[in-house]
Amino acid sequence: MTATLNRPETGTGRVVWFTGLSGAGKSTLASALRDDLAARGVAVELLDGDAVRENLSKGLGFSREDRDTNVRRIAFVAGLLAKHGVTVLVSAISPYADTRREVLSALPHPTEVFVDAPLEVVTERDVKGLYLKALAGDLPHFTGVSDPYEAPETPDLHLRTDQISVEEGIRQLLAHLGYGA
Numbered sequence: 001m002t003a004t005l006n007r008p009e010t011g012t013g014r015v016v017w018f019t020g021l022s023g024a025g026k027s028t029l030a031s032a033l034r035d036d037l038a039a040r041g042v043a044v045e046l047l048d049g050d051a052v053r054e055n056l057s058k059g060l061g062f063s064r065e066d067r068d069t070n071v072r073r074i075a076f077v078a079g080l081l082a083k084h085g086v087t088v089l090v091s092a093i094s095p096y097a098d099t100r101r102e103v104l105s106a107l108p109h110p111t112e113v114f115v116d117a118p119l120e121v122v123t124e125r126d127v128k129g130l131y132l133k134a135l136a137g138d139l140p141h142f143t144g145v146s147d148p149y150e151a152p153e154t155p156d157l158h159l160r161t162d163q164i165s166v167e168e169g170i171r172q173l174l175a176h177l178g179y180g181a
């Protein structure tokens with residue numbers, strides 16, 4: 001199939017927003033998708049929560065207000081890039097359903113991807129050792145343990161990363177975005 005993702009009918013780019021718990025697989029999937037799309041010649045950019053917090057959102061914490069500010073900043077930049085035809089991949093916990101709804105509804109061609117794995121699984125993965133700290137009570141406001149995560153009720157794509165491989169996740173993402181085999 002011819003790739004039409006980068007310039008859909010309105011001539012703008014699009015935003016693919018990965019939301020989910022820490023360790024669910026957002027960065028893994030978003031960066032693999034970025035590489036795949038780039039190899040197809042698509043103008044693609046990844047706004048990853050960790051990198052954003054080192055730069056654009058440096059100094060913000062994890063209160064609801066700071067998380068919402070972070071998410072709105074990411075959405076603002078995503079919108080600017082998308083306006084110029086870029087496919088923007090966002091990887092951020094973005095735990096609040098209302099805020100996700102607000103920012104996604106203002107973005108061109110938004111796709112909400114729920115990167116989902118149960119708390120037991122992400123705790124077991126504990127990629128950064130943060131769950132250990134949070135469960136020990138040493139990390140207040142840690143999403144899923146001592147802070148809320150409001151799962152999307154009707155995501156455009158729901159990937160259970162404890163049930164499918166990274167490769168299968170990428171296959172489903174590409175198919176959903178119109179890059180099916």
Ligand SMILES: Nc1ncnc2c1ncn2[C@@H]1O[C@H](COP(=O)(O)OS(=O)(=O)O)[C@@H](OP(=O)(O)O)[C@H]1O
Nearest residue numbers: 021022023049062067070092093094095141142143
């Ligand atoms: N309290 C608390 N809660 C959640 N996450 C925490 C916290 N403290 C630090 N971290 C690390 O920060 C990363 C999440 O940043 P995000 O910008 O994606 O979060 S948010 O969208 O503003 O909620 C997150 O990265 P990921 O693991 O990639 O999701 C964590 O590594």
Ligand SMILES: Nc1ncnc2c1ncn2[C@@H]1O[C@H](COP(=O)(O)OP(=O)(O)O)[C@@H](O)[C@H]1O
Nearest residue numbers: 021022023024025026027028127161164165166
């Ligand atoms: N199907 C899968 N999809 C994505 N990641 C997976 C999957 N299965 C196992 N993993 C692993 O889970 C971890 C997810 O970490 P990461 O991508 O940093 O999560 P997040 O960005 O959501 O915090 C990685 O070590 C990754 O290899």
